Amino acid sequence: MTATPRLPVTLSVNGETHVLTLDPRVTLLDALREHLLLTGTKKGCDQGQCGACTVLVNGRRINSCLSLAVMHEGDEISTIEGLGTPEALHPMQAAFVTHDGFQCGYCTPGQILSSLAVIEEIRAGVPSHVTDDLEAPIPLSDQEIRERMSGNLCRCAAYPNIMAAIRDYLGEGA
Amino acid sequence: MIGQGVIGQAISRTDGPIKVTGRAAYSAERQDAGPTLHGYILGAGIGKGRVARIDIAAAEAAPGVRLVWTHENAPEQGPAEGIEGDMMDRTRPELASDRINYYGMPIAFVVAESFEEARAAAGLITVEYEVEAGAFALDGFGPNLNWRRPSQAGDIDKAMREGPVTVEQTYSTPYHFSQPMELHACIADWRDGHLHLYLTAQMVNQLTTGLGKTLRLDPSAISIDSAYVGGGFGSKIVLHCEAVLASLATMALGQPVKLMLTRRQIFTLVGHRPASISRVRLAATPDGRLTALGHDALIQVRTDDAWDEGVSSVGKALYASPNRLTRQAHQALDVQPGEPVRGPGELPGLMVLESAMDELAEKLGIDPVELRLRNDTQIDPDKRLPLSGRRLADCLREGAEQFGWCDRPTIPASRRDGRWLVGYGVASSMRGHYQTSAEVLVRIEPDGLVIVRSDMTDIGTGTHTIVAQVVAEALGVPMSQIKVELAHTKHPKGNGAGGSWGAANTTVAADRACAALRQRIAAVAGTSYNDIFAEVRRHFPDGLEERGRTLDNKDDPNYQTHAQYTYGASFAEVGVDIDTGEVRLRRMLGVFAAGRILNAKTARSQLIGGMIWGVSAALQEAGALDPRHGHWVNGDFAEYLIPTHADIPAIDAIMLEDFDDKANHLGVKGIGELGAGGTGGSVANAVYNATGVRVRDFPITLAKLLPGLPGR
Numbered sequence A: 001m002t003a004t005p006r007l008p009v010t011l012s013v014n015g016e017t018h019v020l021t022l023d024p025r026v027t028l029l030d031a032l033r034e035h036l037l038l039t040g041t042k043k044g045c046d047q048g049q050c051g052a053c054t055v056l057v058n059g060r061r062i063n064s065c066l067s068l069a070v071m072h073e074g075d076e077i078s079t080i081e082g083l084g085t086p087e088a089l090h091p092m093q094a095a096f097v098t099h100d101g102f103q104c105g106y107c108t109p110g111q112i113l114s115s116l117a118v119i120e121e122i123r124a125g126v127p128s129h130v131t132d133d134l135e136a137p138i139p140l141s142d143q144e145i146r147e148r149m150s151g152n153l154c155r156c157a158a159y160p161n162i163m164a165a166i167r168d169y170l171g172e173g174a
Numbered sequence B: 001m002i003g004q005g006v007i008g009q010a011i012s013r014t015d016g017p018i019k020v021t022g023r024a025a026y027s028a029e030r031q032d033a034g035p036t037l038h039g040y041i042l043g044a045g046i047g048k049g050r051v052a053r054i055d056i057a058a059a060e061a062a063p064g065v066r067l068v069w070t071h072e073n074a075p076e077q078g079p080a081e082g083i084e085g086d087m088m089d090r091t092r093p094e095l096a097s098d099r100i101n102y103y104g105m106p107i108a109f110v111v112a113e114s115f116e117e118a119r120a121a122a123g124l125i126t127v128e129y130e131v132e133a134g135a136f137a138l139d140g141f142g143p144n145l146n147w148r149r150p151s152q153a154g155d156i157d158k159a160m161r162e163g164p165v166t167v168e169q170t171y172s173t174p175y176h177f178s179q180p181m182e183l184h185a186c187i188a189d190w191r192d193g194h195l196h197l198y199l200t201a202q203m204v205n206q207l208t209t210g211l212g213k214t215l216r217l218d219p220s221a222i223s224i225d226s227a228y229v230g231g232g233f234g235s236k237i238v239l240h241c242e243a244v245l246a247s248l249a250t251m252a253l254g255q256p257v258k259l260m261l262t263r264r265q266i267f268t269l270v271g272h273r274p275a276s277i278s279r280v281r282l283a284a285t286p287d288g289r290l291t292a293l294g295h296d297a298l299i300q301v302r303t304d305d306a307w308d309e310g311v312s313s314v315g316k317a318l319y320a321s322p323n324r325l326t327r328q329a330h331q332a333l334d335v336q337p338g339e340p341v342r343g344p345g346e347l348p349g350l351m352v353l354e355s356a357m358d359e360l361a362e363k364l365g366i367d368p369v370e371l372r373l374r375n376d377t378q379i380d381p382d383k384r385l386p387l388s389g390r391r392l393a394d395c396l397r398e399g400a401e402q403f404g405w406c407d408r409p410t411i412p413a414s415r416r417d418g419r420w421l422v423g424y425g426v427a428s429s430m431r432g433h434y435q436t437s438a439e440v441l442v443r444i445e446p447d448g449l450v451i452v453r454s455d456m457t458d459i460g461t462g463t464h465t466i467v468a469q470v471v472a473e474a475l476g477v478p479m480s481q482i483k484v485e486l487a488h489t490k491h492p493k494g495n496g497a498g499g500s501w502g503a504a505n506t507t508v509a510a511d512r513a514c515a516a517l518r519q520r521i522a523a524v525a526g527t528s529y530n531d532i533f534a535e536v537r538r539h540f541p542d543g544l545e546e547r548g549r550t551l552d553n554k555d556d557p558n559y560q561t562h563a564q565y566t567y568g569a570s571f572a573e574v575g576v577d578i579d580t581g582e583v584r585l586r587r588m589l590g591v592f593a594a595g596r597i598l599n600a601k602t603a604r605s606q607l608i609g610g611m612i613w614g615v616s617a618a619l620q621e622a623g624a625l626d627p628r629h630g631h632w633v634n635g636d637f638a639e640y641l642i643p644t645h646a647d648i649p650a651i652d653a654i655m656l657e658d659f660d661d662k663a664n665h666l667g668v669k670g671i672g673e674l675g676a677g678g679t680g681g682s683v684a685n686a687v688y689n690a691t692g693v694r695v696r697d698f699p700i701t702l703a704k705l706l707p708g709l710p711g712r
Helices: A028-035 A091-098 A108-123 A142-149 A159-171 B016-020 B115-122 B156-162 B207-215 B241-253 B263-269 B311-316 B346-364 B368-374 B392-403 B463-475 B502-525 B532-539 B600-619 B679-691 B702-708
Strands: A007-013 A016-022 A054-057 A060-063 A076-078 B037-043 B049-055 B065-069 B106-112 B126-131 B148-153 B165-173 B185-191 B194-199 B222-225 B257-260 B276-284 B290-301 B323-332 B420-432 B438-445 B449-453 B482-485 B544-550 B563-577 B583-593 B651-655
Touching: A007 A028, A016 A028, A028 B115, A054 A108, A060 A108, A091 A108, A091 A159, A091 B016, A108 A142, A108 A159, A108 B016, A142 A159, A159 B600, B037 B115, B037 B241, B037 B263, B049 B106, B065 B115, B065 B241, B106 B115, B106 B241, B148 B311, B156 B276, B156 B290, B156 B323, B165 B346, B185 B241, B194 B241, B207 B222, B207 B241, B241 B257, B276 B311, B276 B346, B290 B311, B290 B346, B311 B323, B311 B346, B346 B368, B346 B420, B346 B600, B346 B679, B368 B392, B368 B420, B392 B420, B392 B563, B392 B583, B392 B651, B420 B583, B420 B679, B438 B463, B438 B502, B438 B532, B449 B463, B463 B482, B463 B502, B502 B532, B502 B544, B563 B600, B563 B679, B583 B600, B583 B679, B600 B651, B600 B679, B679 B702
Parallel strands: A007 A076, B037 B257, B194 B222, B290 B323, B449 B482, B583 B651
Antiparallel strands: A007 A016, A054 A060, A054 A076, B037 B106, B049 B126, B065 B106, B148 B323, B165 B276, B185 B194, B185 B257, B276 B290, B420 B563, B438 B449, B438 B544, B563 B583
16 A cells, blocks of 8 residues: 655644645645644535535635645735634624524635635726626725625525625624 | 522523633534544535546645545445434434435545644545436426425315405415534534434434434444534534544544534535425405415425425415315425524514515405404414413504504505615514423532433523523522533433423423422421422432423323414514615514513523514525525525614514413513514515515515616
């Protein structure tokens, strides 16, 4: 029996550097969960269909299950663990608690990271399927937010409450 | 928050902060057992037949592989049991023979040092099948049906003949999957003769019987810990292969083993809501009094499994009718066993029956809300008992008022808003309320902490929070001094989260434990003390604990003298694109009477979530079974459509102030499934009102609407 070949990779996660030696088939999702024990990033389908594994890479959101860990040498990866703590919640996390933007909580880290990224995408003028005018500034409308959040499935169907949380966060002048 | 007035308040979930920060560890994320080996299941690529030859040599030789099992070398297990026994207590032997009973059934299991190695090795296994012709299509009502669960009054055939206004229609409902976001997963750790499972489950103690018989272990040698569960919706009630295979492997290898099903595997290895075909018969007098109510349902089953989705049973007690017949028949197909899926019976059954009521209202020329009000009843027509807390009429009236039902287009396909045809729909909801035997322990520590222990799970239901609220109320202590420990087999046994009974069982038992504690303290300290912890320190320096219990329905007198249900009404407004037939939900309101509400915030969330299940049952969800091979063609989240953010507008749920003293002394009933009940019917009826097209084959998709859409 031959051993599985492994590659060295240095990952920067939430500002911390981790030196790993990984099977090149390990996804970024499994590197976080199985090797760094950062289990806040969730595996909901492992095939890019549910958004539970959403993380930010260099500030942009990706499905970490569709990306191999060895592709992220030198990238800045942000996960839910880097956002806030139970004692000091990030304002978006606090808004999710206040508005009950989850029930089981499994899709929640992905929803929270996506919601923060969505706001930045709209502000940066990145168009979506529902953007009418590609020249004008894009409104932070419910329709724009819902469209862009639609890659994050929630089977408890907390959608109305998640929208309320995002609205509340925006109202705080973030 | 200090007791007195805590129950019912809209308090945020106590487990919220750890969930929104990613600190809550779900089963596959538990580190308690240390590093684990990883399992991967190879499922059958045919729907029926046998494994003629299976070659595992290459897989066994692959890097990191520790074990490869097939039916030829898997450990012996307790044999499969007949369908007579309790669904919860049955064995579930895996890899037990060469037989393949359904597509995706495990035919090999690989354990390796990493997930990647296990998955790759599974791909090296070669299989030759002997394929047999399977039955994969639900045919419809044939002759010589064996009718089951009949509930009958009067003579429905005569009433249908006499009419004068009748509806007789056939409806079908599809295969429906729970698919919670957390994948089914188990870490099994065999250590010093004891099996520790970190398993995603809705009920824990219940699983040890069947698992013990399967593994040939005494149930007392099995612990199950389901501290955080990423949704259930019925799919995490019965024993599944991940628990069995991970357990067998850790017992063979002496190292912890982790097994997570893939999303596609959850479509084959976890059961579904069976498809059904219904024939509904209604007759009424010209002023809208029902004279006949009939619901025949044909349900998909397996010959070796008897999960009998009670599609027809909702007609037993929803409306009064002197002539009534509800019953169901089975057709066995070669798909995996059916299982509970949120609102078993009610979700498809109400969608069908409430569609038929809408058809009757139109034939009569009576407003659909008014028709339902005219057929309200205070006596359960089936059990012939008073219906306790029957407030269907209040829900309908309040909802009509709040929704602006008076603005409904009275003529179908008569209202346009730009390119959208607009319609309103209404439907009633009803869900049985059950009580089962449960025990909860409450312990007061002298140092100022109250500990509550129960094996009840919190699958997103808010159990941690509502239990703390009830105990805070009962003992007059702040919620911050209450620690709720759940979801472990070592805790007192309840009946878990399922059947919408968890909240009432657990809080009633906890409240009784608190009452017993207060009595013991009062016996030595009177009742005028200010600080309960000071009295415990003084009189019970080692702390003080008591247990409270609930009885099973069949042993509780209130459940013999009254029929117990919860009630609701849902109102929907949809838009249907005049050209494409695309249906968009525009707004929706549910009004519910479900006893005393323990937490206005978490209850509203659960009801809204349930309503959204109703929306997607009407418009989206359907498992597509390949009629040639018995394969789930759309078995993943790209193809099996569930609602997304873009599908769902603002939705509201109103909970009527209610207290059902026949249910229990706290007045509490369940809400987990009620929201999902009739909501699909209100959406379907709104689609008809918008378009004039009645689709009786759910879900209502564009292709079914397009041929009948009115012209521009």
